Amino acid sequence: xxxxxxxxxxxxxxxxxxxxxxxxxxxxxxxxxxxxxxxxxxxxxxxxxxxxxxxxxxxxxxxxxxxxxxxxxxxxxxxxxxxxxxxxxxxxxxxxxxxxxxxxxxxxxxxxxxxxxxxxxxxxxxxxxxxxxxxxxxxxxxxxxxxxxxxxxxxxxxxxxxxxxxxxxxxxxxxxxxxxxxxxxxxxxxxxxxxxxxxxxxxxxxxxxxxxxxxxxxxxxxxxxxxxxxxxxxxxxxxxxxxxxxxxxxxxxxxxxxxxxxxxxxxxxxxxxxxxxxxxxxxxxxxxxxxxxxxxxxxxxxxxxxxxxxxxxxxxxxxxxxxxxxx
Amino acid sequence: xxxxxxxxxxxxxxxxxxxxxxxxxxxxxxxxxxxxxxxxxxxxxxxxxxxxxxxxxxxxxxxxxxxxxxxxxxxxxxxxxxxxxxxxxxxxxxxxxxxxxxxxxxxxxxxxxxxxxxxxxxxxxxxxxxxxxxxxxxxxxxxxxxxxxxxxxxxxxxxxxxxxxxxxxxxxxxxxxxxxxxxxxxxxxxxxxxxxxxxxxxxxxxxxxxxxxxxxxxxxxxxxxxxxxxxxxxxxxxxxxxxxxxxxxxxxxxxxxxxxxxxxxxxxxxxxxxxxxxxxxxxxxxxxxxxxxxxxxxxxxxxxxxxxxxxxxxxxxxxxxxxxxxx
Numbered sequence: 001x002x003x004x005x006x007x008x009x010x011x012x013x014x015x016x017x018x019x020x021x022x023x024x025x026x027x028x029x030x031x032x033x034x035x036x037x038x039x040x041x042x043x044x045x046x047x048x049x050x051x052x053x054x055x056x057x058x059x060x061x062x063x064x065x066x067x068x069x070x071x072x073x074x075x076x077x078x079x080x081x082x083x084x085x086x087x088x089x090x091x092x093x094x095x096x097x098x099x100x101x102x103x104x105x106x107x108x109x110x111x112x113x114x115x116x117x118x119x120x121x122x123x124x125x126x127x128x129x130x131x132x133x134x135x136x137x138x139x140x141x142x143x144x145x146x147x148x149x150x151x152x153x154x155x156x157x158x159x160x161x162x163x164x165x166x167x168x169x170x171x172x173x174x175x176x177x178x179x180x181x182x183x184x185x186x187x188x189x190x191x192x193x194x195x196x197x198x199x200x201x202x203x204x205x206x207x208x209x210x211x212x213x214x215x216x217x218x219x220x221x222x223x224x225x226x227x228x229x230x231x232x233x234x235x236x237x238x239x240x241x242x243x244x245x246x247x248x249x250x251x252x253x254x255x256x257x258x259x260x261x262x263x264x265x266x267x268x269x270x271x272x273x274x275x276x277x278x279x280x281x282x283x284x285x286x287x288x289x290x291x292x293x294x295x296x297x298x299x300x301x302x303x304x305x306x307x308x309x310x311x312x313x314x315x316x317x318x319x320x321x322x323x324x325x326x327x
Numbered sequence: 328x329x330x331x332x333x334x335x336x337x338x339x340x341x342x343x344x345x346x347x348x349x350x351x352x353x354x355x356x357x358x359x360x361x362x363x364x365x366x367x368x369x370x371x372x373x374x375x376x377x378x379x380x381x382x383x384x385x386x387x388x389x390x391x392x393x394x395x396x397x398x399x400x401x402x403x404x405x406x407x408x409x410x411x412x413x414x415x416x417x418x419x420x421x422x423x424x425x426x427x428x429x430x431x432x433x434x435x436x437x438x439x440x441x442x443x444x445x446x447x448x449x450x451x452x453x454x455x456x457x458x459x460x461x462x463x464x465x466x467x468x469x470x471x472x473x474x475x476x477x478x479x480x481x482x483x484x485x486x487x488x489x490x491x492x493x494x495x496x497x498x499x500x501x502x503x504x505x506x507x508x509x510x511x512x513x514x515x516x517x518x519x520x521x522x523x524x525x526x527x528x529x530x531x532x533x534x535x536x537x538x539x540x541x542x543x544x545x546x547x548x549x550x551x552x553x554x555x556x557x558x559x560x561x562x563x564x565x566x567x568x569x570x571x572x573x574x575x576x577x578x579x580x581x582x583x584x585x586x587x588x589x590x591x592x593x594x595x596x597x598x599x600x601x602x603x604x605x606x607x608x609x610x611x612x613x614x615x616x617x618x619x620x621x622x623x624x625x626x627x628x629x630x631x632x633x634x635x636x637x638x639x640x641x642x643x644x645x646x647x648x649x650x651x652x653x654x
Binding site for chain 2: 113118127133136144146147149173271273278279287
């Protein structure tokens with residue numbers, strides 16, 4: 001549970017930090033309302049993200065601020081910054097040097113509920129052929145057998161907060177769940193470990209990509225990996241577009257070597273005008289919206305405020321980004 | 328668990344019954360293969376369903392055989408029949424006298440898995456606005472907040488095998504589940520009882536009709552019941568069309584007093600050409616297919632054979648229809 005600022009009550013932080021806000025006006029207003037003596041500096045829109053005043057000790061930032069950032073940090077970086085909070089779960093949109101020098105945390109797990117719901121919606125829509133079964137005339141009133149989740153294999157590439165939330169929701173459907181997790185974190189009961197990515201692809205009826213984009217995972221689902229797939233495989237990407245070699249995916253779909261793809265992310269976003277994803281009958285394309293539900297902003301703000309409170313009270317920061325792992 | 332005929336092996340029934348099959352040629356072949364000395368009588372297609380040879384002791388039948396049956400049984404009914412097995416879960420399509428005179432069983436629960444999956448697909452599709460979010464051009468690449476199941480109220484009108492299967496699958500999504508059950512059967516943990524149908528309608532964000540059609544439940548969701556609904560209510564009917572007063576439902580949809588309806592059943596089926604269900608933007612109409620998945624026939628046959636085996640072995644029959652309750 002995130003300690004909500006409301007419930008933590010009137011407890012004043014040990015020291016009110018000087019915070020640079022690059023998260024937009026609305027976030028700034030909520031930051032200003034969070035403490036009785038706030039020191040929030042709104043970042044000027046026309047200034048580069050790395051132009052941080054020397055007396056600021058905290059930075060709250062988001063991806064678009066860092067468009068055009070260089071490969072290496074400006075001289076003197078991170079100036080007086082001690083703590084950087086990014087408002088996204090993924091850290092691939094930022095320059096890697098943002099996470100070096102100061103402690104930097106991401107908003108890990110904040111999208112687990114909406115994304116896991118979206119993934120289950122996608123899986124059930126595929127099994128039940130949901131786009132095709134809706135009818136508009138009496139002549140379409142015909143029986144057709146639908147698919148079922150029971151006995152299918154759900155493959156999870158990644159087992160962080162989102163992967164776990166998917167597994168929890170899929171469990172009662174009687175699916176077999178196989179997951180591939182980097183690192184030493186344990187899987188949950190009834191989730192089988194996959195020995196490698198190829199075997200995960202081979203076993204899955206539904207393959208969900210829920211892993212961070214790093215140099216190691218770039219194009220992890222490529223032509224070679226796709227050779228292991230069942231010809232009915234349903235690929236779901238709710239993480240990052242570049243995890244998939246899109247041309248290899250289209251070739252596999254065209255040649256009937258996999259069944260369908262539900263893509264909420266692409267590379268680039270949006271795909272250019274006329275891209276085959278827009279009209280492919282086996283592709284369900286959505287505009288990177290799986291993370292966002294009506295409660296998403298509140299959840300994000302709660303998470304950020306909880307970390308800022310920890311910083312101010314000199315308690316351990318959560319969700320610190322490991323620059324070596326890249327997430 | 329149903330005792331599968333395969334696993335029950337070579338055990339010969341105490342007595343091989345003489346069975347009249349009105350379930351079609353394929354079922355007849357499987358019935359004939361089930362015992363080593365079968366006595367299966369294929370019912371002539373042009374004979375009325377109630378024209379049963381006097382030496383038959385078991386009848387296996389299905390709804391369409393009984394079109395045109397009279398209000399009262401033919402003289403001498405049920406002849407030599409001791410056991411009637413209908414291959415549907417609902418018994419409303421048959422004359423009521425079919426369930427009087429001989430022991431009669433239905434295929435209760437055989438559709439619980441596919442129907443519960445279908446209902447969850449429907450609920451998630453509504454929350455995630457699944458028909459609208461699929462995009463076909465770069466200009467449609469826009470963020471929009473989606474709904475979430477977490478914290479919503481799922482109302483179950485009926486809590487038999489299907490209602491329970493829905494509750495089990497909905498539970499991990501963090502929904503509050505309220506159910507209305509006729510009779511004394513217990514609800515499961517974390518399922519709250521509704522005091523009456525009006526309060527069920529009032530509390531629900533998603534209202535699922537999973538109850539049998541009887542004189543008591545005919546038009547249970549009518550204009551009066553709909554006055555209690557939230558204006559975002561999503562009505563789901565996977566049971567029987569006449570449970571809903573369709574004109575009252577359309578009026579509530581048109582006037583924005585409820586949010587949407589997902590109808591897999593209607594009254595009649597199909598709705599006549601030009602019926603408003605076919606084109607209404609708030610109606611998701613499907614052709615009574617929620618029960619049927621790729622394993623439906625196998626599950627049904629297993630269930631029927633298990634009951635026939637019980638009859639032949641003089642063991643208690645399961646899923647006996649209570650004519651007084653009407654299910």
